Amino acid sequence: MSTFLLILLTGVGLGALYFLVASGLSLIYGLMGVLNFAHGAFLTIGAFTGLWISTKVFPNPTTWTFIAAMIAGGIAAGLFALLMEQLVINRLYNRHIDQALVTVGVGLVVTALLAGWFGSDARLFPTPLWFMKAVTIGEAIIPIDRFVYIGVATILLIAMLSILRFTRIGLIIRAGVENRSMVSALGINVRLAFSTVFFIGGFAAGVGGVLISVFSYGVSPQMGGSWLIYGFIVVVVGGMGSITGSAIAAMLIGVTNQFANYYLTGLGDFVVVIILAAVLLTKPSGLLGKVNH
Amino acid sequence: MSSLEVKDLHVTINGSHILQGVNFFVPENKVTALLGRNGVGKSTTLKAIMGLNPGTGSIKFGGTEIVAMPTHKIVQMGMGYVPEDREIFASLTVKENLSLAARDAEPNYDLVYSLFPELLTRTSQRAGTLSGGQQQMVAIARALLNQNKILVVDEPTKGLAPKLVTEVANALAHVADHSTMLIVEQNLALVKAIAQNIIVMDQGKVVFEGGPENLQDETFVKSMLGVSGGHK
Numbered sequence: 150m151s152t153f154l155l156i157l158l159t160g161v162g163l164g165a166l167y168f169l170v171a172s173g174l175s176l177i178y179g180l181m182g183v184l185n186f187a188h189g190a191f192l193t194i195g196a197f198t199g200l201w202i203s204t205k206v207f208p209n210p211t212t213w214t215f216i217a218a219m220i221a222g223g224i225a226a227g228l229f230a231l232l233m234e235q236l237v238i239n240r241l242y243n244r245h246i247d248q249a250l251v252t253v254g255v256g257l258v259v260t261a262l263l264a265g266w267f268g269s270d271a272r273l274f275p276t277p278l279w280f281m282k283a284v285t286i287g288e289a290i291i292p293i294d295r296f297v298y299i300g301v302a303t304i305l306l307i308a309m310l311s312i313l314r315f316t317r318i319g320l321i322i323r324a325g326v327e328n329r330s331m332v333s334a335l336g337i338n339v340r341l342a343f344s345t346v347f348f349i350g351g352f353a354a355g356v357g358g359v360l361i362s363v364f365s366y367g368v369s370p371q372m373g374g375s376w377l378i379y380g381f382i383v384v385v386v387g388g389m390g391s392i393t394g395s396a397i398a399a400m401l402i403g404v405t406n407q408f409a410n411y412y413l414t415g416l417g418d419f420v421v422v423i424i425l426a427a428v429l430l431t432k433p434s435g436l437l438g439k440v441n442h
Numbered sequence: 443m444s445s446l447e448v449k450d451l452h453v454t455i456n457g458s459h460i461l462q463g464v465n466f467f468v469p470e471n472k473v474t475a476l477l478g479r480n481g482v483g484k485s486t487t488l489k490a491i492m493g494l495n496p497g498t499g500s501i502k503f504g505g506t507e508i509v510a511m512p513t514h515k516i517v518q519m520g521m522g523y524v525p526e527d528r529e530i531f532a533s534l535t536v537k538e539n540l541s542l543a544a545r546d547a548e549p550n551y552d553l554v555y556s557l558f559p560e561l562l563t564r565t566s567q568r569a570g571t572l573s574g575g576q577q578q579m580v581a582i583a584r585a586l587l588n589q590n591k592i593l594v595v596d597e598p599t600k601g602l603a604p605k606l607v608t609e610v611a612n613a614l615a616h617v618a619d620h621s622t623m624l625i626v627e628q629n630l631a632l633v634k635a636i637a638q639n640i641i642v643m644d645q646g647k648v649v650f651e652g653g654p655e656n657l658q659d660e661t662f663v664k665s666m667l668g669v670s671g672g673h674k
Binding site: 320321323324327328330331332333334335336337338339 | 492493494512513514518523525529531533534538541542543545584588
């Protein structure tokens with residue numbers, strides 16, 4: 150039972166990280182039809198910004214410095230995403246092949262620049278001491294960082310859903326995911342919604358980058374690429390354009406991955422691919438897909 | 443100024459030259475009906491006017507060239523649009539659909555709910571769960587919320603039950619009394635009731651401009667529109 154609980158909470162924690170990567174991808178594709186292969190770079194920029202805050206600005210890690218690192222990582226990644234949208238994507242709407250090529254290029258350039266600047270070796274992310282502790286639930290000893298991932302992802306999920314549900318820009322984004330040309334035909338400059346979505350997506354990825362650095366025991370220029378693949382899988386399974394779908398799919402994949410790794414001796418990734426194939430074959434729009442471009 | 447002047451409008455979609463030099467004029471405070479057989483380019487013309495289909499040539503709205511203007515700016519100039527097939531936002535509620543469309547500081551909800559009282563009882567219902575007629579009411583209501591200089595309406599009674607056709611027709615007739623309107627409509631009875639001008643298109647060009655009295659002529663209707671005027 151204790152093992153089951155440990156695997157379950159580790160899987161939920163992993164799912165929380167997947168959600169942070171996937172939520173922005175899903176909204177960006179859902180609203181704009183942009184397959185953003187540079188999303189991994191947002192994550193990496195967030196992680197390196199967080200590392201800079203935690204090592205140079207506040208070298209003595211506390212709870213507050215870690216929160217500052219997450220926020221700074223989110224903002225840096227969000228601003229980079231916004232800059233990329235304004236300078237690059239803005240000129241390539243409806244040119245899907247070009248978008249894919251350019252975003253792949255941006256991802257590679259960011260990775261190369263960071264590797265040239267900081268080197269390719271992973272750097273340990275300083276955390277408050279209580280991150281190393283564990284709590285006992287029943288007979289299970291659960292590392293406390295799992296709860297941090299789950300808590301942060303939950304806060305961001307609620308924030309994103311609140312923005313989408315209760316604000317005018319959220320209303321425009323929800324409508325734009327369904328039919329962006331009709332949003333324009335109501336006199337709304339949908340480009341403003343595009344920029345907002347890029348910032349929100351970049352922010353979530355940046356915060357995710359900081360947390361992934363802790364989960365993966367290090368920050369490296371290559372970290373975005375491997376997590377991006379899981380982000381895309383979550384988006385496809387959850388459904389393009391649906392934040393709730395991404396959250397459900399992220400949990401499903403995180404938990405399944407962990408259970409399969411333990412009970413099927415390392416077959417976690419294989420089982421995830423099976424889930425992806427099953428969803429593509431039976432419900433290609435994903436669990437809660439909304440996109441109707 | 444709410445007149446609309448289209449000159450030498452060309453639209454090519456996926457290599458097909460759909461509009462081949464369309465010319466017409468929509469006068470102020472009059473209803474102009476754009477007629478023609480299926481596939482002659484009527485909806486494409488409306489979409490080109492709205493900036494939804496990129497075209498070349500000239501479209502002047504109140505004297506301002508709008509042919510390369512983004513759609514949202516054209517709408518902000520005072521052009522309301524009711525698209526073919528409604529295109530309401532299915533996952534949003536009726537209230538959200540309407541509030542999304544509201545541009546004016548004081549949107550005219552009173553007018554909308556007086557024309558379509560049924561919508562008032564369904565404000566919290568998701569638009570995707572409405573009947574076709576109710577969805578059309580939402581689509582028209584979105585355009586009527588704001589003080590538009592011109593309404594561009596694409597087949598508002600398409601696919602509706604006869605009772606709903608009457609309701610939608612009454613609403614449009616009410617609006618037509620004090621508005622400039624360009625309407626594509628297959629229902630000739632509705633056209634006769636509200637239009638002061640008719641334009642007939644064929645094969646991507648305008649082939650006739652005149653008054654609605656021409657629609658009384660069975661031969662004209664059959665030759666121009668390929669239908670019988672009596673029951674349409």
